[in-house]
Amino acid sequence: MEIIAETFNNPAANGRTAERARLGAIAVVGLGYWGPNWVRNLHQIGCAERVVACDLDAERRDRIAHLYPNTGVTSHFDRVLADPEVEGVIIATPVGTHYEMARRALEADKSVLVEKPLATSPAEAAELVALARERERVLMVGHTFEYSAPVLKLRDIIASGELGEIFYASSTRANLGLLQHDVNVAWDLAVHDISIILMALGQMPERVSCHGESHYRRGIEDVALLTLHFPRGVIAFIHVSWLDPNKIRRTTVVGSRKMLVYDDTAPQEKIRIYDKRVDVQRYYDTFGDFQYSYRYGDIQIPRIEETEPLRLECEHFVDCIKTGAIPRTDGLSGLRVVSVLHAASASLREGGRLTQVEVPRVSLR
Numbered sequence: 001m002e003i004i005a006e007t008f009n010n011p012a013a014n015g016r017t018a019e020r021a022r023l024g025a026i027a028v029v030g031l032g033y034w035g036p037n038w039v040r041n042l043h044q045i046g047c048a049e050r051v052v053a054c055d056l057d058a059e060r061r062d063r064i065a066h067l068y069p070n071t072g073v074t075s076h077f078d079r080v081l082a083d084p085e086v087e088g089v090i091i092a093t094p095v096g097t098h099y100e101m102a103r104r105a106l107e108a109d110k111s112v113l114v115e116k117p118l119a120t121s122p123a124e125a126a127e128l129v130a131l132a133r134e135r136e137r138v139l140m141v142g143h144t145f146e147y148s149a150p151v152l153k154l155r156d157i158i159a160s161g162e163l164g165e166i167f168y169a170s171s172t173r174a175n176l177g178l179l180q181h182d183v184n185v186a187w188d189l190a191v192h193d194i195s196i197i198l199m200a201l202g203q204m205p206e207r208v209s210c211h212g213e214s215h216y217r218r219g220i221e222d223v224a225l226l227t228l229h230f231p232r233g234v235i236a237f238i239h240v241s242w243l244d245p246n247k248i249r250r251t252t253v254v255g256s257r258k259m260l261v262y263d264d265t266a267p268q269e270k271i272r273i274y275d276k277r278v279d280v281q282r283y284y285d286t287f288g289d290f291q292y293s294y295r296y297g298d299i300q301i302p303r304i305e306e307t308e309p310l311r312l313e314c315e316h317f318v319d320c321i322k323t324g325a326i327p328r329t330d331g332l333s334g335l336r337v338v339s340v341l342h343a344a345s346a347s348l349r350e351g352g353r354l355t356q357v358e359v360p361r362v363s364l365r
């Protein structure tokens, strides 16, 4: 069993532990669906003297310039990299561009936050981790749900042992759309559930299988089911779909003592803990038989204070740049999730064959 733990000292901390009030400048690259949320949060936090926004598309740049008039906009990524005041670059471009843009930003000695998933292969992700170490820069990945209060609560409840021994987790993330052009539904949506489940269980799956089908774009699956096999028989099912009439964001965790349901679409009371379980008693009249009793106890709803996860993620990135601390969702965390997705893709190509998850070693050049 591999316990997920930080294995690196953070060289980025060298000589940079004293916290500064504000960064010189921070840049967001990619102003499509998701990037403007980063720009908004950066302005709300007021963490940098300047915010720079970059996109190839003129209309998208104009919209940001209109909404946030004191944002510097550019179509040239090179200009972002050449700007000596830019200390952090947030990459919110299509997945296929992540590796190349992150590599160039790290080589320009910028700290980098890459939206999920970190890269399109474990080899690329490992290279980014190594490069960030060499350059002594922060590398963080946008696993947004790891900054969400209900998800952190779920993790803490599992860690406290309240649910007992964990048997399985089951997650559904479905909606009508948004169909993507460059990655399949697993790389777009299951990436969230994988990051949540890995963090919550604190373990890596050993093997993965994945089934899926593409109905609209050849080779880009729009519905998929992943099965993650963890040590000691713990199993996780992840169902993702862009073709569902309902928006579903639900994770169930079943333990030997209690069961938990996390529903991210619920306006409040996102987590419910069910005091339900199966008890097994030896039935002595017929030795060797078992008798089951079913417990139907109370439902507990923990109080959860929520803040926009992206804001917390944004603040964390800025803090890590200022102090050199290792991000909670660092490059290694991105590498682990990409390794699971990579194994799932291999399984999918082979009709759902059970496939070993291999996380490449990070080697410095």
Ligand SMILES: NC(=O)c1ccc[n+]([C@@H]2O[C@H](COP(=O)([O-])OP(=O)(O)OC[C@H]3O[C@@H](n4cnc5c(N)ncnc54)[C@H](O)[C@@H]3O)[C@@H](O)[C@H]2O)c1
Pocket: 029, 030, 031, 032, 033, 034, 035, 054, 055, 056, 057, 060, 075, 077, 091, 092, 093, 094, 095, 097, 115, 116, 117, 142, 143, 144, 188
């Ligand atoms: N963390 C989350 O919850 C979350 C949610 C949605 C999307 N995302 C991630 O955000 C990223 C972007 O997704 P999206 O839905 O906003 O995509 P999108 O296609 O709507 O936007 C991407 C933008 O990047 C721009 N772009 C592409 N190449 C560029 C380049 N070389 N230089 C400058 N701009 C360039 C495009 O013009 C476009 O405006 C993806 O990695 C996605 O997985 C994360």
